[in-house]
Amino acid sequence: MTPLVHLDADAFFASVEQSADPRLRGIPIAVGGRKRGIIASASYQARQLGVYTPMPTQRALQLCPELVVVPGNFEMYEQFSDWIFDMCEDLTPLVERSSIDEGYMDFSGTWNLNQEGLITTVQKLDKEIHSWLKITLSEGMATNKVVSAVASKLHKPNGFLVVPEGSEAEFMGALPLSRMPGIGPKTTEALRSIGARRIEDLTTLGVERLHPFLGKTTDSFLQLARGIDDRRIVLEREPAKSYGQQNTFAQDIGDEEEIIKCLKTMVDDEMIRMRDEGKQARTLNIKIRYTDMEETETSRSLYEPSNLENDFYPFVAPMLKKLWQRRVHLRLAAVRFTRIYDAYEQLEFFDRKRQRLRKLNHVVDQINETYGQYTVQRAYRLGMQIRSGTQHRTPFHP
Numbered sequence: 001m002t003p004l005v006h007l008d009a010d011a012f013f014a015s016v017e018q019s020a021d022p023r024l025r026g027i028p029i030a031v032g033g034r035k036r037g038i039i040a041s042a043s044y045q046a047r048q049l050g051v052y053t054p055m056p057t058q059r060a061l062q063l064c065p066e067l068v069v070v071p072g073n074f075e076m077y078e079q080f081s082d083w084i085f086d087m088c089e090d091l092t093p094l095v096e097r098s099s100i101d102e103g104y105m106d107f108s109g110t111w112n113l114n115q116e117g118l119i120t121t122v123q124k125l126d127k128e129i130h131s132w133l134k135i136t137l138s139e140g141m142a143t144n145k146v147v148s149a150v151a152s153k154l155h156k157p158n159g160f161l162v163v164p165e166g167s168e169a170e171f172m173g174a175l176p177l178s179r180m181p182g183i184g185p186k187t188t189e190a191l192r193s194i195g196a197r198r199i200e201d202l203t204t205l206g207v208e209r210l211h212p213f214l215g216k217t218t219d220s221f222l223q224l225a226r227g228i229d230d231r232r233i234v235l236e237r238e239p240a241k242s243y244g245q246q247n248t249f250a251q252d253i254g255d256e257e258e259i260i261k262c263l264k265t266m267v268d269d270e271m272i273r274m275r276d277e278g279k280q281a282r283t284l285n286i287k288i289r290y291t292d293m294e295e296t297e298t299s300r301s302l303y304e305p306s307n308l309e310n311d312f313y314p315f316v317a318p319m320l321k322k323l324w325q326r327r328v329h330l331r332l333a334a335v336r337f338t339r340i341y342d343a344y345e346q347l348e349f350f351d352r353k354r355q356r357l358r359k360l361n362h363v364v365d366q367i368n369e370t371y372g373q374y375t376v377q378r379a380y381r382l383g384m385q386i387r388s389g390t391q392h393r394t395p396f397h398p
Helices: 012-020 057-063 074-089 115-133 145-152 168-173 185-192 200-225 256-277 309-323 352-371
Strands: 004-009 029-032 039-042 068-070 102-106 137-142 160-162 243-253 279-290 295-306 330-342 388-394
Touching (some): 004 074, 004 145, 012 039, 012 074, 029 057, 057 068, 074 295, 115 137, 115 160, 185 200, 243 256, 243 279, 256 330, 279 309, 295 330
Parallel strands (some): 137 160
Antiparallel strands (some): 004 102, 029 039, 243 330, 243 388, 279 330
């Protein structure tokens, strides 16, 4: 069986900053807010001095006064990510871009190589990426996704670990529970209270004892704990990964304010979905379709990703005005969020307004989940007249 290779760029945001600015190389740097916020990425020079992610910037500067803190440049990070994965796709078309700095390569049907030859090929790729982009990768090689992903993180930075076929269960079982993908610190602590210290302890405890902690995902976690994972490579480029929905109206609409309300409602829905799944987006795309079926689309991007509706609301009316240039009613409106990131709070640690907004959204999400959608809703929805004929939601592939 041809193994999969999971690649993970080391300290990606900080490494890109060091690559782009030679003055930052070899010194402790971090990406984040200088006067407020938290550290989003720390170079390994900074990590050696106690700086980690996430950490309040002020605390990081106390530990490491010489720390250079730079603001995030997400367009540059996305460009470097594209370059890395383009080089991977030169070796095999079976490449999954699972996030901006992680992905999988599958060499099935592409290379007639034994394991030694495959290792040499991947190491050569590492050297080429480092030579060109001045960035290091860590990789794990195994027969499936979960084992290769865990292996890639054990010897960072610039590590490479091979898990031989047949040893997946032994490899996973010996690791501390904190290494189990998908189980966060709170759940890990709770599982320790019933005797789980290593991943193999999950299989010993069994479904009945684990279900109160893991719920409906218990069986899936037990499979992963045994090193079993039948998920396949997802052959989509990062820009294709999105959250979105479209609304085909029951009747054609010519009221601009009603269209804006409709678009904001879809923004609300997708932000709730992203918060629930621990994601955030940087780019909002809006599309409209006229009654004669002509379509037009535009997009705008935030400086840094977010999963708060209020960050995207100011885009909606100007984007619609830019699109709606004809004196023709609309048949359909759609929103789509791209440039998806894992959620983290980068620059708002000491921003009380945003903290309150985030807490408010969390409470409203919980109320609506418990008592029904729109139990609590925003004022702009009052009196909303648009009725949808057909709604379609875009799936997100993690």
